[in-house]
Amino acid sequence: MQGQDELGVSRRGLLAGAATCTTAAVGPAAQAQPGAQAAAPSGAVQPTPGLSKVSLRINGQARAAEIDTRTTLLDTLREHLKLTGSKKGCDHGQCGACTVMVNGRRVYSCLTLAIMHEGDEITTIEGLGQPENLHPMQAAFVKHDGYQCGYCTPGQICSSVAMLEEIKAGVPSHATSDLTAAPRLTADEIRERMSGNICRCGAYSNIVDAITEVAEKQA
Ligand code: FES
Ligand code: FES
Numbered sequence: 001m002q003g004q005d006e007l008g009v010s011r012r013g014l015l016a017g018a019a020t021c022t023t024a025a026v027g028p029a030a031q032a033q034p035g036a037q038a039a040a041p042s043g044a045v046q047p048t049p050g051l052s053k054v055s056l057r058i059n060g061q062a063r064a065a066e067i068d069t070r071t072t073l074l075d076t077l078r079e080h081l082k083l084t085g086s087k088k089g090c091d092h093g094q095c096g097a098c099t100v101m102v103n104g105r106r107v108y109s110c111l112t113l114a115i116m117h118e119g120d121e122i123t124t125i126e127g128l129g130q131p132e133n134l135h136p137m138q139a140a141f142v143k144h145d146g147y148q149c150g151y152c153t154p155g156q157i158c159s160s161v162a163m164l165e166e167i168k169a170g171v172p173s174h175a176t177s178d179l180t181a182a183p184r185l186t187a188d189e190i191r192e193r194m195s196g197n198i199c200r201c202g203a204y205s206n207i208v209d210a211i212t213e214v215a216e217k218q219a
Contacts, residue, residue, distance in 0.1 A: 054115050058083065059127025069115050073107075074098045076114035077124060085125035085154045089198070096197030099155035100124045106162035108196075125154035128161065136217065137161050140210035148201035156197045160211045163193045164218065185215050 052069045055062065058081065065080040074091075077083040077100070086109055089097030093111040100109045101123040129135035134142070137157050147153040167183050175192035176183045183189055190208050199207065 052115060055118055056114065056122060057120065058122045059124060060121075065114070067114060069113070071114055072110050073100070073112050073114045073117060073122070074109035077109060083124050083126055086158075087151055087154055089151065089155075094198070095152070095155075096159060097152050097155045099159045099197060101158055101162050104162060104165060106159045123158070125158055128157065135161070137210070137214050140214045141207070144206045144210040144213065145203070146207040146210040147199075147203050152197060152199045152201075156194070156199065156207055159194060159197045160207075160214075163190075164211070164215055166193065167215070168218075185212070185219075187212070190215075 048066065050068055051066050053064060053066050054076070055064045056076070057063070058077070063081055065076055067076055067080055071080070072091075074086055074088055077086050078088065086100055087097035088110060089095035091098075091110045093108045096108065098109040099106050101107070102112075102117060102120050104121075104123075129138045135157070137160055141147060141153060141157060146156070167185060167189070170182050172179050172183055173189060173192045175186075175188045187208050190211050191204070194207065194211070
């Protein structure tokens, strides 16, 4: 018969049988469920698959979270520790809204994994000051109207505080004309050094005024 080999199996019958076998192989009973694992020996404590405990020091306090090891510092702060002052703008290292300080240096928290920062001293905007006791940079931003919507502001403030320390330490920038002398605090220096923090509201001139005032008071 056409379409039937010498064993008496038709093409249609062969395909139907193969489909049945495939369904059985991947059916609910045989399918591995996400997170499924072999039964643990009785009494053994099994860590949650894919998660790891991380111990951080944030704003002077010890904080712990159980996170996927691929979790960024930003998501750990916002989603796991409810420190939502640091903002997620681009999540790609392009806007600076997520800037925090790690051991005094400014860092895009969306570009670094929390698990990499055990033992580091992390400072977020919540650790810089409080409404009733503002950090001088926060107070200067208020005074000079250095924001409109405020979304970039926590990152701008963390960045500017660390940036002034960089100038004090003599770290040059692209705008530093004399690499043999200490960087001078000019508007060009401030603008260049703050260029990693984008403000979609365009409050830049007021931000420069705020930073300049703080820097002059610190001098
Ligand atoms: Fe991190 Fe934009 S959210 S740089
Ligand atoms: Fe709106 Fe900067 S104040 S983005």
